[in-house]
Amino acid sequence: MDNFPILSALTFLPLISALIIFLFSKNANNKQLFGISITTSLINFILSILLLFGFDKVNANFQFTENISLIPEYGINYALGIDGISLVMIVLTTFLIPICLITSMNSIKNRVKEYVIFFLLLESFVIGSFVAADLVLFYIFFEAILIPMFFIIGIWGGKNRNYAAYKFFLYTLFGSVLFLTALIYIIATYKTADIATLKLILSQNNIEIQKWLWAAFFVSFAIKIPMFPFHTWLPDAHVQAPTAGSVILAGVLIKLGAYGFLRFSLPFFPDASIYFSQLVFILSTIAIIYTSIIALMQEDVKKMIAYSSVAHMGFITMGIFAFNEQGLHGAIMQMISHGLVSSALFLCVGVIYDRMHTRQIIDFGGLTHKMPYYAMLFMIFMLASVGLPGTSGFVGEFLTIIGAFQVNKIIAIIAAIGVILGACYMLWLYARVMFGDIKNKKIESLKDVNIIEFSALGLMAFLVVLFGIYPSLILRYLDSPVLAIINLK
């Protein structure tokens, strides 16, 4: 068992399953296709749970390492390894993918074969980028994610899907190529792509070099997160993507940007990170305030949640660049929390969209009368998104604000005001959708959530509350990697 390449298995199991589906499922019906893909993703989830048990929490180095030489000349290896940060992100990914697939069974009817293939590919690439312990390998996975996501938005998306798919792809690619340029500079200069080694070498660089490299990395990850002013692709992508696409986009993909900051920007360029931290703070607070105000004015439920994502990601970047223990803990906690909460909210929107085929707030009202269970679940996620104490959202926002407060008090105060704005639009949204009289006749005939939807959303609600009450379930995995990052300062 010790020598079993569990990280490779995690990464390539979905890929192999996708290949098998592609080659051998000529006559399979939709149920069988979903069955195979859901089984695969559940096996993957179990594997990632096994990781949790085998993981050594005290060790800050990469664990479960695997290493095969790819291009020895430049020190590029097929090197895998995880620390606490990647571990929790992997578990989040493997948890969300089966939920995405299960909940798409009702809404996706056409081209199911391609759909499950692209989702499995997506899972494989996302896990690949979390387990990569090599810069080039990370880039390969990071970039490859664009391909399945482009298809998921473009084929099963809404009316304006072409535009959204393009915008998503080109925007992200633009950021990635700057990352690539910086990455190639690093490889050409130091002849190694091993993240652990680079951490030691690069952090000793003088600040001039660090600044340039930091800027190139920053643009790429800031687009991915997305930070203000690079955020404009996200609302389009979310609104046009199918429900499961939005879930995975909000739940995992945009976290990759924050993961990039944690894995590369801070450890590689600590001096530049401190130098630029004020800039990041300002951009983060603009994101928090500005996108919250925009979210207030949205007519479309999904678009509102998309904008709220940008605001929440603002807390994450603020926490990361506070560069202290509370800030980093809070940021990672917020990543997990937002991964659960916003995914659940997008699933909730999907539930009513499948029934009503509209997402305009004005078409709803009085849903509590017809869908009481749904209203209850939605409320939990809504409150978690607002940051109510007792939900995971609170832990993240609280810790990031503490972290920021130690560095820059004004920014922390403004961000705290942003929390109030968040409460404004979420509560107002809830009031308009759930309460009041039923105006739209379609609502009269609505059915409440079915057993699949209820169990998926209920499970997520349980986790949201569990992590809110007992955050150390996650935080204990983060202590040693966070300390390792801070020690580089």
Place this chain on the structure above:
Amino acid sequence: MVIFNLIPELIIFLSALTILMIDVFFGKNLKNKNITLLSGSVIAIVASIYILLSSYGINTDLFHKMFFVNKFTSFSKIIILILLLLTLIISKKFLDSEKKFSAEVIALMMIATSGAMFLISSNDLLPFYLSLELQSLALYILAAMNRKSSESSESGMKYFLLGSVSSGILLLGISFIYGFSGTTNFTDIFTIIQDSMNSDTIILNVGLALGLILVFTAILFKISAAPFHMWTPDVYQGAPTNITAFFASTIKFTMVIVTVKIYFYIIHSMNGFDQILILTAILSLLIGCLGALKQNNIKRMLAYSGIGHVGFIIAGLAASNFEAIRAVILYAIIYASISIGSFAMLVLLINKRKDGSIDESNKEKYSIDSLSKISKNNPVIALFLAILLFSMAGIPPMAGFFAKFYILLSVIKQELYYLAIIAVLTSVISAFYYLRIIKIMYFNESVSKNITINKNNNYGPLLILSIASIFNLTFIIFINPLIAVIANIFS
């Protein structure tokens, strides 16, 4: 025997003549003429490759140093022959439709290839010029080979006229070089340039420099680098598709090798020449990516995208370190594989009229919209083409990513950061039009009902398409051995 080292070239050339003779004397009696002729040419190519492989590593010169045979030339010739083989495999359908002149098509392609092989081996400006003309003259005819289409004639004529001008420039350059240096031998010219660069007193003769620039201009024309790219879109569009594949793979690869050779064997040590390369690279990158944006004809679009790829190759040359040569050759191999795959896909398209007859004209067939039904009716073919397009766009883990990766590595190593930034930004823009084809294949509802994929008895292009795309998809496995082989050819 000295001549022994030229046997691979001679096999190709003589079998081309034999094919013509067989056609003249027995053509009418042969039952499966095209199959017979094709298999004859395949045997010749395989024999030639075998001889090249068995003599791989021999380092020698012939005819008073007019020709050179070493690992570099042998390797390039092997790749060229493989590409010719692939092109012939996808040409079968065209040959069937072109009953009368099918032997000529095969023979001309082989003659052009033998010209290319002589070209790569030549170490003197005179055989260089002669073999370039041998190749070009065959290509002029091939471009005009589709006699039913006026576009094809136009493209042949255009290529011939512009090609003659470039030949004139080449000859002018050669006479300048000979006049001011007294020699036409590459090695001697290289020594003269190096001496004048190393000493403080003697400056490089202006006449010699002008001659070198003129020679290089002619090569840039042949490789279709901006600003000498004008002929490319028209020729690509007009020529029969299999011939376009030949242009985009075999000939492009040959010209890249020739450019590498001329640059590194002669011009390399000339100060300031890299500025010309950088300018050409930037122009090609920009014209390639901006020109392709608005094209509605796939072949035209691929022509412009080819110009962009040449921009990458020349950017690699401008870096002019050892990594760069390797990167350029790797890029050329990968680009050739993508081109041949995507043109093989285009060969499969047919335009059926409502009454069931087949429309041979190119106009409708290669409009981008004609691909709109493919992902539903032929998911595998659509997938293969999508892989090739992602590879061209340079998305990992496809081969195209590694090609660009190595080029950028050498460019950044040379500290040409602005060139690297321009290169990556143009590759983002170019991703737009590759995605456009993918979008049409996967997202759009069908627009044209007439155009379908003809899979019946058309296994050649299918085979090439699948080989090319699987090669591109799984390239990460081949990268190390391939790089090792390429690095070895200079030892």
